[in-house]
Amino acid sequence: MKLFDAHCHLQDPRILSLTPRLINTLESGIDYFVVNGVSEKDWDSVKQMSESYPSVVPSFGVHPWFVPERTADWFTVLKQYFESTPCAAVGEIGLDKGFRGKETDFDVQILDVMKEVGPFPDGVILHSYLGSAEMVPELARLGAYFSFSGHLMPMESQKARKLLKVVPSDRILLETDAPDALPKFNLGDLYVVEGDPSLPPELQTLEENPHLRDNCDISEAENEAQELPKGMLNHPANIHNVLTYVASLLEISTEELAETSYSNAVRLFSYEGSKVL
Numbered sequence: 282m283k284l285f286d287a288h289c290h291l292q293d294p295r296i297l298s299l300t301p302r303l304i305n306t307l308e309s310g311i312d313y314f315v316v317n318g319v320s321e322k323d324w325d326s327v328k329q330m331s332e333s334y335p336s337v338v339p340s341f342g343v344h345p346w347f348v349p350e351r352t353a354d355w356f357t358v359l360k361q362y363f364e365s366t367p368c369a370a371v372g373e374i375g376l377d378k379g380f381r382g383k384e385t386d387f388d389v390q391i392l393d394v395m396k397e398v399g400p401f402p403d404g405v406i407l408h409s410y411l412g413s414a415e416m417v418p419e420l421a422r423l424g425a426y427f428s429f430s431g432h433l434m435p436m437e438s439q440k441a442r443k444l445l446k447v448v449p450s451d452r453i454l455l456e457t458d459a460p461d462a463l464p465k466f467n468l469g470d471l472y473v474v475e476g477d478p479s480l481p482p483e484l485q486t487l488e489e490n491p492h493l494r495d496n497c498d499i500s501e502a503e504n505e506a507q508e509l510p511k512g513m514l515n516h517p518a519n520i521h522n523v524l525t526y527v528a529s530l531l532e533i534s535t536e537e538l539a540e541t542s543y544s545n546a547v548r549l550f551s552y553e554g555s556k557v558l
């Protein structure tokens with residue numbers, strides 16, 4: 282089974298030192314990781330990672346949280362990264378819901394922006410999509426792909442099912458958003474990376490939790506959900522848990538969903554200069 286993590290942040294300082302081990306979860310069937318830069322500060326580490334690992338698809342962008350801290354030269358610098366890294370995609374960019382408690386109608390915001398900037402004949406990913414089912418057809422017409430992560434799990438399952446069922450099968454993607462978006466799954470089924478609790482959060486060096494997993498061999502489910510200890514972060518191998526959950530809601534096999542989402546991602550990421558061809 283081949284899997285394609287359409288959105289993650291392996292350059293995140295909280296897990297950067299573990300990246301070689303995390304990427305070695307390739308044996309679990311993750312062929313590609315789209316590693317999204319979030320600010321000028323991490324573009325270089327995304328680029329270096331892409332040069333070191335054939336499985337890393339680099340992506341450069343400015344996450345909405347980091348827009349206020351961009352430098353005056355940010356756009357020139359960004360263009361230089363794209364010129365020197367022809368295999369790169371654009372991201373993470375976009376809008377953020379509920380910033381500092383300000384209420385906005387997020388669905389309307391997305392659709393307006395997509396209409397204004399789009400259509401996107403080469404495709405665009407709506408990562409960790411949690412918008413309404415009603416908006417899906419129009420967004421799909423504009424060229425959107427809908428990527429699902431562990432963020433889907435807290436959504437009421439009837440609502441999540443209704444949403445998934447209207448997504449065209451040629452537009453569905455899977456992602457982990459690691460190290461964020463740890464899926465709400467039974468602890469025994471999860472892969473986690475854990476911070477050193479003795480260090481302040483900004484200095485945490487993470488170690489893979491020896492009690493849980495030392496490789497990618499998912500054990501039998503521990504049936505009762507357990508409380509996750511603090512400081513645990515999402516491991517990209519949890520793409521398997523996202524796959525299992527989304528396939529169950531769609532009432533299709535994990536094999537079928539893996540194949541469909543993989544070929545969608547390959548199609549989307551097959552542009553000139555891409556590693557995914």
Ligand SMILES: [Zn+2]
Pocket residue numbers: 288289290317373458
């Ligand atoms: Zn992200």
